[in-house]
Amino acid sequence: MTTAPDTTEPARPFSPPQRPLLDVEHLTMRFGGLVAVDDVSFAAAPGDITAIIGPNGAGKTTVFNCLTGFYRPSVGRLALRGNGREYLLERMECHDIARAGMARTFQSIRLFPRMSAFENLVVAQHNKLMRASGYTVFGLLGTRSYAEAEAGAVELARYWLEKIGLVDRADDDAGNLAYGQQRRLEIARAMCTEPLLLCLDEPAAGLNPRESAELEELLLFVRERHDVGILLIEHDMSVVMKISDRIVVLDHGRKIADGTPAAVRGAPAVIRAYLGEADGADTDTHTRADTRRDAGMGA
Numbered sequence: 001m002t003t004a005p006d007t008t009e010p011a012r013p014f015s016p017p018q019r020p021l022l023d024v025e026h027l028t029m030r031f032g033g034l035v036a037v038d039d040v041s042f043a044a045a046p047g048d049i050t051a052i053i054g055p056n057g058a059g060k061t062t063v064f065n066c067l068t069g070f071y072r073p074s075v076g077r078l079a080l081r082g083n084g085r086e087y088l089l090e091r092m093e094c095h096d097i098a099r100a101g102m103a104r105t106f107q108s109i110r111l112f113p114r115m116s117a118f119e120n121l122v123v124a125q126h127n128k129l130m131r132a133s134g135y136t137v138f139g140l141l142g143t144r145s146y147a148e149a150e151a152g153a154v155e156l157a158r159y160w161l162e163k164i165g166l167v168d169r170a171d172d173d174a175g176n177l178a179y180g181q182q183r184r185l186e187i188a189r190a191m192c193t194e195p196l197l198l199c200l201d202e203p204a205a206g207l208n209p210r211e212s213a214e215l216e217e218l219l220l221f222v223r224e225r226h227d228v229g230i231l232l233i234e235h236d237m238s239v240v241m242k243i244s245d246r247i248v249v250l251d252h253g254r255k256i257a258d259g260t261p262a263a264v265r266g267a268p269a270v271i272r273a274y275l276g277e278a279d280g281a282d283t284d285t286h287t288r289a290d291t292r293r294d295a296g297m298g299a
C-alpha cells in the first residue's frame with residue numbers, strides 16, 4: 001500500500017548544488033615533445049583555498065599560465081564562473097581573463113619597484129577607472145562617475161594597505177620594502193582588482209617563519225571576508241597543510257592525488273613523488289617517518 005505524501009510538512013529550503021568557481025577539464029600543455037601538463041582535471045570551489053603542489057617541474061606554473069592566458073592550452077576546457085556568467089578561459093586573451101576576475105601573483109615578485117606601495121595598489125585598479133571614464137579622455141576630465149571611481153580606488157588601496165600592515169610605508173617605493181612586505185603587497189595588489197579567483201605562485205617562498213604566519217593569516221582573511229577562491233601553488237608544506245581546503249598533487253605533469261589535506265598527506269603516490277620511494281620499497285620506519293616530517297607531510 002502506498003502512503004500519501006504528508007502535505008502538512010513545511011517545504012524545506014532547497015538550494016541547487018553550487019557549480020564550482022573553476023572547472024579544469026583534461027588540461028594538456030605540450031611544448032614540442034615535452035608534455036608539461038598531461039590530461040589534468042580538477043575543480044575549485046568558491047571561498048576555498050585549493051593548493052596545487054608537486055615536485056619541481058611538475059607543471060604547476062604551467063597550469064597557472066594556461067589559466068591566465070599566458071599559454072594557449074594544447075587541449076582542455078577551463079571554465080571560470082561568477083557574476084552570473086561562465087567564462088571559457090582557453091578561448092580568451094590575457095587582458096580579458098583578468099577583466100573576467102582572474103588575478104595572479106608570480107613566482108618572482110613583479111611589482112612596480114619605483115612606484116610607492118600606494119601607487120601600486122591604485123594602478124591595479126586601472127580597468128575599473130577606465131570603465132568609469134567611458135574609455136574617453138573627456139571621461140577622465142572631471143565627470144562625476146570618474147571622480148567617484150577614483151575616490152573608491154583610493155579607499156580600496158587604503159583598505160588593503162591597512163590589512164597588510166603597510167599604512168606607514170604607503171609612500172615608500174615598493175622596491176625598498178622588505179621581501180615579506182613586497183609579497184603581501186603583491187597579494188593586496190591582486191585583491192585590488194576585486195577578483196573571483198586569486199592565483200598565487202609560491203607566495204611563501206623565501207619568507208621567514210614570522211612572515212609565513214602573517215601570510216597564512218592574510219590568506220585566511222581573504223577567504224573568510226572576501227569570499228574569493230584561492231589557487232595556491234606552494235612548496236612550504238606547513239603552510240599548505242594548515243590552510244588548504246583541498247589539495248591537488250601533480251607529478252611529471254599528471255595529477256596523482258586530489259583531496260583533503262588529511263587524505264593527500266597519507267596517499268602512497270604522493271609520498272613516492274616527494275620521497276622517490278620505489279613501489280613496495282621496504283623502507284626503515286624511523287627514517288621514513290623522519291623524512292616525511294621534514295617534508296611537512298606529517299609522521
Ligand SMILES: Nc1ncnc2c1ncn2[C@@H]1O[C@H](COP(=O)(O)OP(=O)(O)OP(=O)(O)O)[C@@H](O)[C@H]1O
Binds near residue numbers: 036055061063
Ligand atoms: N615555455 C616553455 N617552453 C618549454 N618548456 C617549458 C615551458 N614552460 C615550462 N616548461 C617545462 O614544463 C615543465 C613544467 O614546468 P613548470 O614551470 O610548470 O613546473 P613547476 O611545477 O612550476 O616547477 P617549480 O616548482 O620548479 O616552479 C618543466 O619541464 C619546464 O621546463
Ligand SMILES: [Mg+2]
Binds near residue numbers: 060107
Ligand atoms: Mg613553478
